[in-house]
Amino acid sequence: MSHAADGVLESLPAPVTDGALDVVRAHPLCAETPVPLLQHAVTPRESVYVRSNFETPRAHAGWTLAVAGAVASARTISLSELAALPQRELVVTMECAGNWRLGMDPVPEGEPWKYGAVSTTRWGGVSLASLLERAGVAADAMEVVACGADAGPRDDAEGMVRFERSLPLAVAMHPDTLVATHMDGEPLTPDHGAPLRLIVPNWYGMASVKWLNELVVRTTPFTGYFQQRRYVFEIDGNVQPVSRALVKSMIVTPAPDTSAPRDCVVRGWAWSGFGDITAVEVAVGEVWYAATLGAPASAYAWTPFELAVALPPGLVTLRSRATDSSGATQPERIEWNRLGYGNNGVRAVTVSVDS
Structure with a gap:
């Protein structure tokens, strides 16, 4: 759906974590918060868990966020324009939907997460609703698709697959759904989605799309790969997209x-x-x-x-x-x-x- 800017998909080497994270996979990086650091009410910045489906895109000064689809006025927003808008900060607990996969019997396919794919972090940025309101959302809109700059091949799909997830319009328009630029008071790091990522409180982490570069307002349900083939509950042939975090x-x-x-x-x-x-x-x-x-x-x-x-x-x-x-x-x-x-x-x- 989205198109990455020139050079965005140039991957970076995996970072040296120096024990701040328990690495589950180095490429693309998936890493848990170590057990001793789970005792903090707010997880130390360097130990916030990381989940990546593809290699980390390279951020650059010319990064923009497009707002398109069922809107009155499609627009492209620069990082400086985002910085000039009213800012919000929220403390959010975020959990990977696959957390504690190793606790299931038999162990399903997917990343072999123990129980440290959960962290609590201060996120700062702009309310997503303010960007959508400026574009003028159509009266019959029903979803907003968040598109990341990360992409790659999948064994069960043809060509390059981009990471994209949709939100119901009511969730996208909630004032606490953020387009984040900062984590723990500092700019996002590459592994956490720099320069922009979505933050969706109450939902599993797959909704908080990293390396965000496009928002597409839709009047029909989104049927992308990570909406209908991954991050779904598939039980006895029934498929339901993963959404809010269970108690x-x-x-x-x-x-x-x-x-x-x-x-x-x-x-x-x-x-x-x-x-x-x-x-x-x-x-x-x-x-x-x-x-x-x-x-x-x-x-x-x-x-x-x-x-x-x-x-x-x-x-x-x-x-x-x-x-x-x-x-x-x-x-x-x-x-x-x-x-x-x-x-x-x-x-x-x-x-x-x-x-």
């Missing part, structure tokens, strides 16, 4: 496969794209206890929880399960899907407690 929780202290004191404070995070976190329970063995909830850093950030508890000696299994304001609760196991998305099943953490 989920994660214990971060004590860390898995470490030692823990008898008098222990279990801590972690819970999040959902469908509502506020209303409860978290923590199991010690087979006994469930109500955890205490803290205040999230924003309406779109994960909610802290903790439980002070006396642990029995020996190997102990800890689990957590969250409930959100929609009434959804984490299941013990999810319904298996072929591409391994949305694993929000309860995850066990085993620790050794000294006698």
